Each structure stands twice: as structure tokens, then as C-alpha cells.
Amino acid sequence: FKITAYAEELLDYSKLNWPERVHAMQKNWIGRSEGAEVVFTTEKGGHALPVFTTRPDTLWGATFMVMAPEHPLVDELTSPEQRAEVDAYVEQATRQTEIDRLSTEKEKTGVFTGAYAINPVNQERIPIWIADYVLMTYGTGAIMAVPCGDERDFEFAQKYNLPIPVVVAPPDWDGQPFEEAYAAPGIMHNSGPFSGMVTIGKYNLEDWTPELAAEYGLPADLTPQTEGRTAVTRWLEEQGIGKGAITYRLRDWLISRQRYWGCPIPMMNCPTCGIVPVPYEDLPVELPEDVEFMPTGESPLKFHEGFKKVTCPQCGAIAERETDTMDTFMCSSWYQYAYMDPHWKDGQTLSADDIPYNPDEGNYWLPVDQYTGGIEHATMHLLYTRFFTKAMRDMGVVNFDEPMNNLFNQGIILGEDREKMSKSRGNVIAPDDLVQEHGADTVRGYLMFGFRWDQGGPWDSHGILGVERFLEKVWDVVTNSPAGQGQPTAAQIRELKRKQHQAIRRVTKDIEDFTFNTMVAGLMEYTNALVDFRNKAGALVGTADWAEAIRTLVLLLAPGFPHLAEELWARIGQPYSVHQQSWPAWDEELAKEDVIEIAVQVNGKVRDKLELPADVDADTAKARAQALDGVTKYTAGKQVVKVIYVPGRLVNIVVR
Numbered sequence: 001f002k003i004t005a006y007a008e009e010l011l012d013y014s015k016l017n018w019p020e021r022v023h024a025m026q027k028n029w030i031g032r033s034e035g036a037e038v039v040f041t042t043e044k045g046g047h048a049l050p051v052f053t054t055r056p057d058t059l060w061g062a063t064f065m066v067m068a069p070e071h072p073l074v075d076e077l078t079s080p081e082q083r084a085e086v087d088a089y090v091e092q093a094t095r096q097t098e099i100d101r102l103s104t105e106k107e108k109t110g111v112f113t114g115a116y117a118i119n120p121v122n123q124e125r126i127p128i129w130i131a132d133y134v135l136m137t138y139g140t141g142a143i144m145a146v147p148c149g150d151e152r153d154f155e156f157a158q159k160y161n162l163p164i165p166v167v168v169a170p171p172d173w174d175g176q177p178f179e180e181a182y183a184a185p186g187i188m189h190n191s192g193p194f195s196g197m198v199t200i201g202k203y204n205l206e207d208w209t210p211e212l213a214a215e216y217g218l219p220a221d222l223t224p225q226t227e228g229r230t231a232v233t234r235w236l237e238e239q240g241i242g243k244g245a246i247t248y249r250l251r252d253w254l255i256s257r258q259r260y261w262g263c264p265i266p267m268m269n270c271p272t273c274g275i276v277p278v279p280y281e282d283l284p285v286e287l288p289e290d291v292e293f294m295p296t297g298e299s300p301l302k303f304h305e306g307f308k309k310v311t312c313p314q315c316g317a318i319a320e321r322e323t324d325t326m327d328t329f330m331c332s333s334w335y336q337y338a339y340m341d342p343h344w345k346d347g348q349t350l351s352a353d354d355i356p357y358n359p360d361e362g363n364y365w366l367p368v369d370q371y372t373g374g375i376e377h378a379t380m381h382l383l384y385t386r387f388f389t390k391a392m393r394d395m396g397v398v399n400f401d402e403p404m405n406n407l408f409n410q411g412i413i414l415g416e417d418r419e420k421m422s423k424s425r426g427n428v429i430a431p432d433d434l435v436q437e438h439g440a441d442t443v444r445g446y447l448m449f450g451f452r453w454d455q456g457g458p459w460d461s462h463g464i465l466g467v468e469r470f471l472e473k474v475w476d477v478v479t480n481s482p483a484g485q486g487q488p489t490a491a492q493i494r495e496l497k498r499k500q501h502q503a504i505r506r507v508t509k510d511i512e513d514f515t516f517n518t519m520v521a522g523l524m525e526y527t528n529a530l531v532d533f534r535n536k537a538g539a540l541v542g543t544a545d546w547a548e549a550i551r552t553l554v555l556l557l558a559p560g561f562p563h564l565a566e567e568l569w570a571r572i573g574q575p576y577s578v579h580q581q582s583w584p585a586w587d588e589e590l591a592k593e594d595v596i597e598i599a600v601q602v603n604g605k606v607r608d609k610l611e612l613p614a615d616v617d618a619d620t621a622k623a624r625a626q627a628l629d630g631v632t633k634y635t636a637g638k639q640v641v642k643v644i645y646v647p648g649r650l651v652n653i654v655v656r
């Protein structure tokens with residue numbers, strides 16, 4: 001699957017509201033590097049050896065080339081004297097895994113082929129080696145080696161006595177041979193027309209800040225004309241020996257797996273027609289459920305005759321069904337499209353024009369508004385599903401560019417010892433036991449209340465009791481509030497409404513923000529307020545306003561505490577189900593705090609005024625008054641002797 005065709009577009013996050021660290025991890029995974037492709041030529045045979053380098057500014061320091069042992073030119077280039085050594089080396093390299101070959105732990109080895117290449121920038125003759133750390137699958141299978149600027153090349157050159165001329169050095173270089181490679185920005189040396197120029201190395205000109213320049217002791221005001229790497233790239237193009245190029249670390253996606261558990265690849269192999277797709281009318285191909293798992297080390301599908309034996313739809317011959325299955329990331333790349341409408345065209349014959357869901361459903365639901373998932377998916381699932389969506393867009397299936405607009409990464413709940421839960425540590429908290437003991441709503445409530453959803457944290461077995469007490473209080477205030485005597489005052493009703501509408505506003509916003517901990521805190525405050533009203537303003541209980549306040553509490557509880565809410569909903573005589581009700585709306589006017597304006601005096605003279613909530617306490621009023629600009633200019637440098645608060649009217653600050 002050619003995910004690399006989308007490498008550049010996958011680096012564009014402008015249409016996504018995803019966590020910054022997911023962007024960063026994907027960018028790193030895609031690994032875009034700017035550089036140049038430069039063509040070296042073999043002395044023998046005149047073969048072109050294109051190499052990609054991120055550091056064209058170091059070309060004059062390329063004193064040897066290294067090819068992958070599998071490179072198709074190795075055989076032809078190898079000299080008779082080197083033949084035996086080269087053959088032996090190629091043989092041992094093929095026996096190693098790619099991972100072993102790329103291991104940074106491993107000592108770098110190589111063999112001289114006896115052949116030379118011409119460095120196009122200075123026509124120097126440089127030896128061609130083979131080494132197993134160069135892979136045929138990366139780039140062109142050949143690299144230029146610049147020992148003064150690359151640690152690996154430096155070690156290799158030291159080991160095999162190859163020259164290490166200095167071509168980029170720090171500004172304070174003393175002219176002595178290097179004792180280690182220098183890869184940072186610096187001054188170019190021994191580099192033909194570019195000697196003496198500043199090069200910023202791996203940085204891009206637009207990222208070259210005065211701070212960076214100062215760090216390396218180099219000038220900050222560089223242009224494409226005066227910066228070495230850019231200037232060399234342009235020069236290569238003018239000379240016709242190279243060109244600016246971009247490479248990506250991202251590889252194409254091999255989707256086949258040699259195992260049973262995966263979606264079958266809908267292909268067959270016909271002895272006459274070759275690879276033939278399974279006809280649309282036979283889709284989907286389903287896994288047989290009666291395979292035998294034998295210790296063969298191979299997929300059991302290979303031994304299932306009924307699955308394997310098919311008739312070629314083109315020529316009628318006996319053909320063999322593909323027994324490799326797909327990487328499971330294939331299915332998770334587009335499951336959001338299938339899950340939306342899972343029975344679309346069930347049992348019907350499919351055609352090439354079909355899409356996986358009812359387009360009307362797609363227009364309504366897609367793309368996904370809010371997705372949640374762990375950060376561990378950053379460079380796999382979350383990258384693959386973006387690729388799939390872009391490919392589906394280009395096939396005309398969807399009309400948007402990204403699969404999910406918003407993404408949140410949830411945190412992880414740790415054990416009480418602050419370590420990740422694991423059986424071996426013995427710190428696993430089993431949800432089933434807790435649900436058994438406290439009930440599902442309590443356990444869920446604590447998970448919401450005890451942690452920031454996106455951060456997680458250590459489990460606290462006492463914390464759950466706080467949520468349990470809260471729910472008991474909810475139960476009590478809803479089911480056990482006897483009506484008081486007399487009529488409530490207008491102020492009491494006003495205050496009840498205010499708390500009710502403030503609670504709706506807060507819970508609604510907290511749910512939208514995924515801040516479930518403060519959502520539960522808001523529900524707790526509202527419940528406490530209702531308990532206070534019942535105890536101190538009992539005349540409210542039994543009124544229509546009280547019933548409305550209680551009804552609101554139960555509605556607000558429903559998303560987080562679904563079982564309790566359903567039960568309470570029935571007990572307050574409301575029709576089934578609480579989960580099918582409209583979400584309550586708040587009224588900003590009703591939610592607004594009553595505000596009073598008070599005068600602020602310094603030594604008895606009014607200097608400023610202040611708006612405060614009507615129920616403000618004296619300490620808050622005094623502190624707010626003393627912080628006013630209109631006040632501090634009269635109190636600065638003086639000693640505050642006394643601050644007097646006359647509730648609802650004024651604050652007087654006495655200074656000396």
C-alpha cells in the first residue's frame with residue numbers, strides 16, 4: 001500500500017485538532033529530510049551511482065562510498081584481487097536480519113571492492129566499499145561517506161585507514177585533525193568555491209534563529225546565497241551533477257501476514273491466469289471457523305482444503321485462494337466507516353461502485369467529530385487511518401481529508417504504588433470486584449472524579465468512598481426531602497434557580513471539554529446546595545421550582561451515573577427513560593450572580609468603585625478593594641492601619 005504517496009500531505013495538520021505530541025510523533029515517523037541527490041560515477045563501467053544526502057555542503061569531504069552488499073553492481077565492480085573477500089562478506093550479510101544489520105551496538109564492518117567512484121564536485125577518485133549497515137531497501141543502496149561529519153563514517157574510516165579531511169568545522173577550530181566527527185553548523189573548509197562559507201548543517205534557513213546562531217558562534221543573517229548548504233544545492237543544479245531532493249523515513253505498507261487471524265486477502269492464484277481477484281459477487285471472503293491449529297509454524301489456512309481450493313472465475317481451472325491475511329491495522333483504518341452502518345447491503349451482491357455504507361448516513365455522521373485513543377496509536381493506527389481516508393477521498397468514496405476532527409488521548413490509571421498496573425507487581429485494581437462492592441456508578445464516578453481524564457494517575461482506594469457518600473447524598477436529597485412550612489421568599493426562589501442554571505451551564509461545558517472531574521465536582525456542589533436549601537429554606541421543598549431543581553439534578557447525573565439516574569427518574573414519577581430526555585438548557589440571566597456596586601474610600605475619600613457578588617464575604621471585598629488601581633496610588637508606600645467593610649455599601653481603607 002503506497003502510503004509514501006501521501007507522505008507530504010500527512011505532514012499537514014491544519015485540518016486536525018489533535019494533541020501536539022501526536023503531530024510531533026507522526027512527523028518524526030514520516031521523517032522528512034531535505035537535501036540533494038548527487039550522482040557519483042563508477043570509474044569502471046561509468047555507472048551512475050545516485051546518492052541522497054541531507055548534507056550536500058559536506059560533499060568535498062566524501063572520501064569513500066559504501067554500497068549495500070546486495071547492490072546489483074557489486075559483482076561487476078569487484079576486482080579479481082578482492083573477489084574472495086567480497087563474496088565471503090556478501091554471504092555473511094545475507095544471513096543477518098535487517099535489525100541486526102542496523103543495530104547501533106554492532107561494530108561496523110566492510111570490505112573494499114577494489115573499484116573507485118568519481119566524486120562529481122572535485123573529480124576525486126574515491127574507493128567503493130560494501131558494508132552490511134547499508135541496506136538496498138533504503139534510498140539507492142549506496143551512500144557517500146563523509147567521515148569528518150558523521151560518527152559512523154568516522155569510525156569506519158579510522159578502522160580501515162581512510163582519509164578524514166575536515167570540510168565543516170566549528171568557528172574556533174585550531175586546524176588540527178578531528179578526534180571525532182563534527183555534525184553541527186560551522187565553517188566550510190577544503191570545499192572548492194565554498195571554502196570559508198557558513199553552513200547551518202541540518203537546520204533549515206527559516207529555523208535559523210539568532211539564538212541558534214549565538215549557540216554555534218555563527219552569524220544570524222544568512223540568505224540562500226550566503227548559507228553553504230543551500231548555495232551548494234543550487235550550484236549542483238547549475239552544474240548538472242545533482243538536484244535538491246526530499247526523502248522520507250516512511251516506508252510503504254506491506255499488508256500481508258502469514259497467520260489465520262486477519263481479514264482474508266480477496267485474491268486467488270490461477271496456474272493459467274496468474275493473480276485473479278475474487279469476483280464482487282463472492283465478497284466478502286470470510287475466515288473458515290473449522291481450521292485446525294497444528295504445530296506446523298504456518299497459517300492453518302494453508303491446510304484447509306475447503307478454503308484454499310477455488311475455481312478460477314476467468315478460466316474455470318482449479319485455483320488456489322490466497323492464504324495470507326491482512327494486517328489488522330487494515331481493518332482499524334476504516335472501521336469508523338463500516339461501524340456507522342454495519343448492515344449496509346447485507347446479503348446483496350456488491351459491485352465495483354459500492355461504498356461501505358449508506359451515503360446519507362455518511363453525510364450525517366462523517367468525519368468523526370471526536371475520537372479518543374491512547375498515545376500508543378500515534379504512529380500506527382492514527383497514521384494509517386489518515387492515509388486510508390485520503391486514499392478513499394481520491395477514490396471518490398469520501399469528500400473530506402481527515403478521518404477525525406478532534407482527538408483526545410486518555411491518561412492511564414496507575415496502581416496505588418504509582419506504578420503501571422501489572423500482575424507481576426501485584427498492584428492491579430480489578431474493576432469487577434469494585435463494581436461488586438460499590439456499584440458501577442460509584443466506580444465510574446470515581447474514575448471521572450479522581451483523575452484528569454487526559455492524565456490519569458495513581459488509584460486511591462479511599463477516594464472512591466467520597467464518591468459513594470456523594471451518591472448517598474444525592475439519593476437522600478431526591479427521595480427524602482420533606483416539604484417545609486410556609487411559602488418560600490422570592491430571594492430563596494431566585495437563589496435556587498441560580499444554582500440550578502449554574503449547574504446546567506457548568507456540567508454541560510465540562511462534558512464538552514472532557515473535564516469529567518470538574519463535572520462531578522459541579523454535581524457535588526449542586527447537590528450540597530440543594531441539601532442546604534432543604535435544611536435552611538425548607539419552604540422551597542414541595543414547590544414546582546423545587547421539583548424542577550430536582551428533575552434537573554437527575555438529568556445532569558444521567559451521563560455519568562446512568563443507573564442511579566434511571567432509578568431516581570422513576571422515583572420522582574417521570575416517564576421512562578431518563579436517557580431519552582432532552583438535555584436541560586441554562587438561562588444566562590438566571591445563572592448570573594447578583595452584583596452590587598460598592599464605593600471604595602481611602603481615609604474617608606471615595607477613590608474608586610467595585611462590583612462584587614451580592615453574597616461576597618468581608619475578606620474578599622477588602623482584598624479586592626485594596627488591589628484596585630484607583631486605590632493603590634493612594635496607599636502605595638503607606639501603612640494600612642485599618643480596613644473597614646460596610647456590607648453592600650463601601651470599603652474604607654485607613655492609611656498613615
Ligand SMILES: [Zn+2]
Nearest residue numbers: 270273312315
Ligand atoms: Zn484462470
